[in-house]
Amino acid sequence: MDEKRVHTGRYFMMGNVACAEGALAAGCEFAAGYPITPATEIANHLAEKLPRVGGAFFQMEDEISSIAAVIGASWAGKKAMTVTSGPGISLMLENIGFAIGVETPCVIVNVQRGAPTTGMPTIGIQGDMVQAKHGSHGDYEIIALCPSSPQEMFDHTVIAFNYAERYRTPVFLLSDAFVGHMREEVVIPEAEKIETVYRNIPEPGTDPLKVKGFLDEDVAPMPIFGKGFKAHVTSSCHDEYGKRNLIDISALDKFVRRLSNKILKHKEEITLVERDYEDAEIVLVSYGGVSRAAAAAASQARKRGIPVGTLRLITVWPFPGEEIEKMARKTKQVIVLENNLGQVYPYIKAEAAHFAEVSFLPPKLVGEIQDPEDILKKIEEVSK
Amino acid sequence: MNELVHPYHCFIRPTVTHTTFCPGCGDGTVAQSILRAIDGLGMDMDDFVFVSGIGCAAWIPSPFFNADVLHTTHGRPIAFAFGIKMGLPDKKVMVVSGDGDLVAIGGNHLIQNARRNIEMTVICVNNGIYGMTGGQAAPTTPMGVKTTTTPYGTFENFFEDISGLVIAAGASFVARWTTAHPRQLTNSIKKAIQKKGFAFIEVLSQCPVQFGRKMGTGNAVQMLEDYKKRSISIKEAKKLSPEELRDRIVVGEFVDLDKPEMVEEVTRMIRRASGEVQEVVDAGRG
Amino acid sequence: MGRTEILIGGVGGQGVVLSGILLGTAASLYDGKQAVQTQSYSSELRGGSARAEVIISEDRITDPEVRRADILILMAEDAVGRYLNKIKPKGLLVIDADLVKGVTSGDYDILAIPATSIADKEMNNIIVANLIILGALIKKTKLLSVESMEKAIEASVPKKAKDLNLKAFRRGLELS
Numbered sequence A: 001m002d003e004k005r006v007h008t009g010r011y012f013m014m015g016n017v018a019c020a021e022g023a024l025a026a027g028c029e030f031a032a033g034y035p036i037t038p039a040t041e042i043a044n045h046l047a048e049k050l051p052r053v054g055g056a057f058f059q060m061e062d063e064i065s066s067i068a069a070v071i072g073a074s075w076a077g078k079k080a081m082t083v084t085s086g087p088g089i090s091l092m093l094e095n096i097g098f099a100i101g102v103e104t105p106c107v108i109v110n111v112q113r114g115a116p117t118t119g120m121p122t123i124g125i126q127g128d129m130v131q132a133k134h135g136s137h138g139d140y141e142i143i144a145l146c147p148s149s150p151q152e153m154f155d156h157t158v159i160a161f162n163y164a165e166r167y168r169t170p171v172f173l174l175s176d177a178f179v180g181h182m183r184e185e186v187v188i189p190e191a192e193k194i195e196t197v198y199r200n201i202p203e204p205g206t207d208p209l210k211v212k213g214f215l216d217e218d219v220a221p222m223p224i225f226g227k228g229f230k231a232h233v234t235s236s237c238h239d240e241y242g243k244r245n246l247i248d249i250s251a252l253d254k255f256v257r258r259l260s261n262k263i264l265k266h267k268e269e270i271t272l273v274e275r276d277y278e279d280a281e282i283v284l285v286s287y288g289g290v291s292r293a294a295a296a297a298a299s300q301a302r303k304r305g306i307p308v309g310t311l312r313l314i315t316v317w318p319f320p321g322e323e324i325e326k327m328a329r330k331t332k333q334v335i336v337l338e339n340n341l342g343q344v345y346p347y348i349k350a351e352a353a354h355f356a357e358v359s360f361l362p363p364k365l366v367g368e369i370q371d372p373e374d375i376l377k378k379i380e381e382v383s384k
Numbered sequence B: 001m002n003e004l005v006h007p008y009h010c011f012i013r014p015t016v017t018h019t020t021f022c023p024g025c026g027d028g029t030v031a032q033s034i035l036r037a038i039d040g041l042g043m044d045m046d047d048f049v050f051v052s053g054i055g056c057a058a059w060i061p062s063p064f065f066n067a068d069v070l071h072t073t074h075g076r077p078i079a080f081a082f083g084i085k086m087g088l089p090d091k092k093v094m095v096v097s098g099d100g101d102l103v104a105i106g107g108n109h110l111i112q113n114a115r116r117n118i119e120m121t122v123i124c125v126n127n128g129i130y131g132m133t134g135g136q137a138a139p140t141t142p143m144g145v146k147t148t149t150t151p152y153g154t155f156e157n158f159f160e161d162i163s164g165l166v167i168a169a170g171a172s173f174v175a176r177w178t179t180a181h182p183r184q185l186t187n188s189i190k191k192a193i194q195k196k197g198f199a200f201i202e203v204l205s206q207c208p209v210q211f212g213r214k215m216g217t218g219n220a221v222q223m224l225e226d227y228k229k230r231s232i233s234i235k236e237a238k239k240l241s242p243e244e245l246r247d248r249i250v251v252g253e254f255v256d257l258d259k260p261e262m263v264e265e266v267t268r269m270i271r272r273a274s275g276e277v278q279e280v281v282d283a284g285r286g
Numbered sequence C: 001m002g003r004t005e006i007l008i009g010g011v012g013g014q015g016v017v018l019s020g021i022l023l024g025t026a027a028s029l030y031d032g033k034q035a036v037q038t039q040s041y042s043s044e045l046r047g048g049s050a051r052a053e054v055i056i057s058e059d060r061i062t063d064p065e066v067r068r069a070d071i072l073i074l075m076a077e078d079a080v081g082r083y084l085n086k087i088k089p090k091g092l093l094v095i096d097a098d099l100v101k102g103v104t105s106g107d108y109d110i111l112a113i114p115a116t117s118i119a120d121k122e123m124n125n126i127i128v129a130n131l132i133i134l135g136a137l138i139k140k141t142k143l144l145s146v147e148s149m150e151k152a153i154e155a156s157v158p159k160k161a162k163d164l165n166l167k168a169f170r171r172g173l174e175l176s
């Protein structure tokens, strides 16, 4: 990896800046976006740093064109990303579906903010969790990572690019204003310690008629533009060759299922969780910044002699149901914590409720992650 | 025995067996003019990436053209094309889409990219209607026309001059023709392809099925006759008053100028930022 | 435990967030400690309310929010109502005495520094009042070493403002 892309060192760095640094280290060449609080620092940093390594950040006319340009650049062979917040994602959703439909690697950073609607731009909440999974129309699977610290803003951005390239799909980094604006120690490793992945493409010179560029559950090689593959890329229902089919229901079934299965088949290697629930009778399940409060509460509870553990979802999508079940089978009580009114909770409950009692602890104030003291109270309540 | 093969057959995707356009549709003429221009310039389909939105006109390159084709969402092809061009600056990027796609839902992408003067060719097939969805009013549908969504006649002012809009936004090449001018259209497309800048061609194209029926302008032949009758060159039009120009179609090349082009400007910026060249920047350049 | 929670409240343009960054940088990069700094501000850049939170600890910091401030720094009257209830019993309240008048005594120490007037009179620039406050805070609490703070200032402040900021910080060291 290019030296100039990786700024090895130890920093006291803002999460958003760490995200931009992660993008650089991952090999991002093209970024497009539209200014929005609390994501602007990422755009600003990319605008400054990308040209130094031959790339560029483009400020588009809106978020619709931002994601469109990113998809276009990806088909031109570039590693590409966009950065925004909830209102921007709302505008992007149609084209995010497009990216899924034609299997386009790209990274979408959502630094979530107080919502719904314009809401409160500088306050972080986890309000767009389900939007990432279900916002665009139709059945599909998506990958989403939830960083909890500036260090992870760096690390997870690299992972997001690698997943996007490996599975030819948009990957969400679901951060929020709290983590995005948080400063903490960030260690950027040496370039050779950072793994980077680039998509498979068909063998140059392959007869275009023989290129099967789509709908392979093991990820078809991407017939990127400009290489003579004469790729026909349409988001209409199509077959493995990209050929449109608007009449056979069996073609639609294959289109929908294979796109989803491409992610689900590799769920195990995609799924990232942090488990710390050996012998725990109560397990706190959370993700993102909230998981830090959960870890604090669990450690205090253990000091008081209550066997409390934690399960932290790093990839929230594809939903790691197997991990939830595995955990629930070993414990008695599951407490779900999110900085929202309960978005992933129903998914967790559906997997865990057969084996354990499941409850939800919302934040006292939406926008302020749960106080470990309040979590302890809840723990004591359920442990009675 | 020698099989008769159309000279442009080699430009057509081998897996395509038939067109999807209605009989008499002008989109076939537009398709042929594009291919003639490419052939006339001695270029190869691999020199191009085609991008289209959603609508009948968007089906011109997709699937027919045997090239890299990105068939995108409704209204957004120019925005996708932006990313492709930035990623593949040496390729010719051509957008082909309808009036509804490029001027209604996608209007701002048209305006903003004309302003940027990013190198690409945009062919706007203006049939004055939403053809694909069954004859609804477009921003180009003349006032008073009954369409499926305006059964009592449209009550909105309409875009009589899309080209004027794109000129005002800053494109470096703008032309308008109709499907009754295939030769002139082909020539303008050639120039557009070679233009270092945003090149826009508006083609009035007959939609006998959804527009002709509603307007009572008749079948394809009658519509083409009508285009011919109403067309007037830019030079001739200058001699007429606005009243006299009402209902006329001014055709020709309105703008063909040289001005800073965005891909080149970006390349220059990257060279400066990466320290590859030291360049004095004149921030005040108009 | 060794976890110190610091909350700084003021208005935009006073360097509230910069104060937080300086404390965090000094702790994390130069003092061998862990630090988390978070912030919030209303959308107006100047004049809107601004808040920075810093947690400094010997150990890994899990919970990143300031729940009950060991140290509460108030730089505007407006911030009193918003944050005074956040101070821990027996905590330390640091105020800019020129700007914050309405503080009654309570179960906390008060360190009142006329930072704005000193900055105005001696440095001809009220913008560095925050550095004077930080100097006084470090002197009183020994939370971080003076060297670490000075390194953080040098690393974080634009070159041409460096001397002025260092001067203000050192002036603060003489105060408490």
Ligand SMILES: Cc1ncc(C[n+]2csc(CCOP(=O)(O)OP(=O)(O)O)c2C)c(N)n1
Residues within 6 Å of the ligand: B054, B055, B056, B057, B058, B074, B097, B098, B099, B100, B101, B102, B125, B127, B129, B130, B131, B132, B133, B138
């Ligand atoms: C977001 C969205 N809205 C609506 C549609 C439905 N739709 C498909 S084509 C079309 C109109 C196309 O009109 P035009 O661009 O003029 O093309 P034409 O068919 O006339 O060539 C519409 C509204 C869509 N595909 N996507």
Ligand code: SF4
Residues within 6 Å of the ligand: B020, B021, B022, B024, B025, B026, B027, B056, B057, B127, B131, B132, B206, B207, B208, B209, B210, B211
């Ligand atoms: S509906 Fe109109 S524009 Fe569409 S294919 Fe038919 S004739 Fe052409």
Ligand SMILES: [Mg+2]
Residues within 6 Å of the ligand: B055, B098, B099, B100, B125, B126, B127, B128, B129, B130, B131, B138
């Ligand atoms: Mg139309």
